[in-house]
Amino acid sequence: MAKFCVAGIVRNEVDYLVEWVAWHRLAGFGHVILADNGSDDGTRSLLEALADLGEVSLLYQPVLERRSQQLAYRRILGLALGKHDYVMFLDADEFLVHESQRHGEECRELERLVASGDVGSVSVNWKCFGSSGLEEAGSEPVLQRFTRCGTAPGASADCHTKSLVRVDHVKAPYCHSSTLVSAWKYVDATGDVIEDFVGSPDGSGESDPRGGRTRSIHQGPLRVHHYAVKSREEFSRKRLRGSATRGANFDKGEAYFGRYDINDVAHEFQAGKLARLAREMSALKQRLAEHTVLDRPLVGAIDHFDANAVCGWVTDRNGKASGLAVNIFVNGVHAGRARVGFYRPDLRRSGKSVDGYCGFRWLHPAPLKEGDHVTVSLHANASVLVGGSDLVVGTS
Numbered sequence: 001m002a003k004f005c006v007a008g009i010v011r012n013e014v015d016y017l018v019e020w021v022a023w024h025r026l027a028g029f030g031h032v033i034l035a036d037n038g039s040d041d042g043t044r045s046l047l048e049a050l051a052d053l054g055e056v057s058l059l060y061q062p063v064l065e066r067r068s069q070q071l072a073y074r075r076i077l078g079l080a081l082g083k084h085d086y087v088m089f090l091d092a093d094e095f096l097v098h099e100s101q102r103h104g105e106e107c108r109e110l111e112r113l114v115a116s117g118d119v120g121s122v123s124v125n126w127k128c129f130g131s132s133g134l135e136e137a138g139s140e141p142v143l144q145r146f147t148r149c150g151t152a153p154g155a156s157a158d159c160h161t162k163s164l165v166r167v168d169h170v171k172a173p174y175c176h177s178s179t180l181v182s183a184w185k186y187v188d189a190t191g192d193v194i195e196d197f198v199g200s201p202d203g204s205g206e207s208d209p210r211g212g213r214t215r216s217i218h219q220g221p222l223r224v225h226h227y228a229v230k231s232r233e234e235f236s237r238k239r240l241r242g243s244a245t246r247g248a249n250f251d252k253g254e255a256y257f258g259r260y261d262i263n264d265v266a267h268e269f270q271a272g273k274l275a276r277l278a279r280e281m282s283a284l285k286q287r288l289a290e291h292t293v294l295d296r297p298l299v300g301a302i303d304h305f306d307a308n309a310v311c312g313w314v315t316d317r318n319g320k321a322s323g324l325a326v327n328i329f330v331n332g333v334h335a336g337r338a339r340v341g342f343y344r345p346d347l348r349r350s351g352k353s354v355d356g357y358c359g360f361r362w363l364h365p366a367p368l369k370e371g372d373h374v375t376v377s378l379h380a381n382a383s384v385l386v387g388g389s390d391l392v393v394g395t396s
Helices: 017-026 043-053 068-080 105-114 232-240 254-260 271-291 345-350
Strands: 004-010 031-036 057-060 086-089 094-098 119-128 161-166 170-173 178-180 185-187 222-226 298-305 309-316 325-330 333-339 357-363 373-378 390-392
Touching (some): 017 031, 017 271, 043 271, 057 068, 068 086, 105 222, 161 178, 232 254, 298 373
Parallel strands (some): 031 057
Antiparallel strands (some): 094 222, 119 161, 170 178, 309 357, 325 373, 373 390
16 A cells, blocks of 8 residues: 555646656556546546556546546545545646655655654645746757746745645545545645645635645655646647646636746756656656557447447457457546457458457446447557547437
């Protein structure tokens, strides 16, 4: 059982997840739990492949009008209970960083902070990074491309925190912090008790972690580097994907870019640190290529669909179907996974399958209603099924 786990909810982050996972593995986290929030850019396939490698545990979080993030956090805590003592909630544009830049020092510092046995939450302030004047996206890691942030102690946005929480003592998780069921301590990155949480929802004025901000920026060896906007091009894409707290149609707007495009001073990672990160990313990509179907060209089709079942077939370009599966979503909710392997003599005769064992069959636990929406996606692979993968009961 890994003591420290890092977790979050993601939507359309395919270009950044390998770096994020690799970094937090280097930071010492023993496991990763991620909830996919309706991604349609290949993120979900990548997460499924990472889950097949054992690198992450994956939850499918349906897109909700409000509070997808909070519900996902509750589900993550349920999954972590009994497996991990602490979960650090971070978004895909947030990286926990120790000032020493020594590998694994982030979790060693967290270990020191919770060693007293009465700490229920460690809240670490942001260090917000701007666009560094970049207009276009690049292929280099985020931590290498964006090197400008606020002057010490930081911009006002840096009063926000992200938190490590004791899994079995959380009363309610929030985006930046959580409330606890006990009198255990809320401490900052130096181990001091936090007494200046602000922005409590009930307006009481008392120090309240639900607000997710501190009145002042607490200096310490740990900070959460927050790359909220990245380049202009990347921010334009980010605006279109909505918000896990305010719905899929929420537009952060131009004012958001202005608020977080903070480029006052330079902060660069050591060359050795970036080189180690690059090696970790390369090794992870190699494992994905060699041990998952993520990059395997697949073909297939849905050839039967009604309120009771959906059936079809899948093979690779060589007519082989070993290790393949499809995921079934009903009205945006993950219903289950069907393995490919039913015998299809027609496909063997046609030469599309070398042995005919390429069919899949999914039976709904109960008949669907007219108008229900069914999505079939290849597991850990972004190839598209012939005939469409989005189906509506009652339509021909």
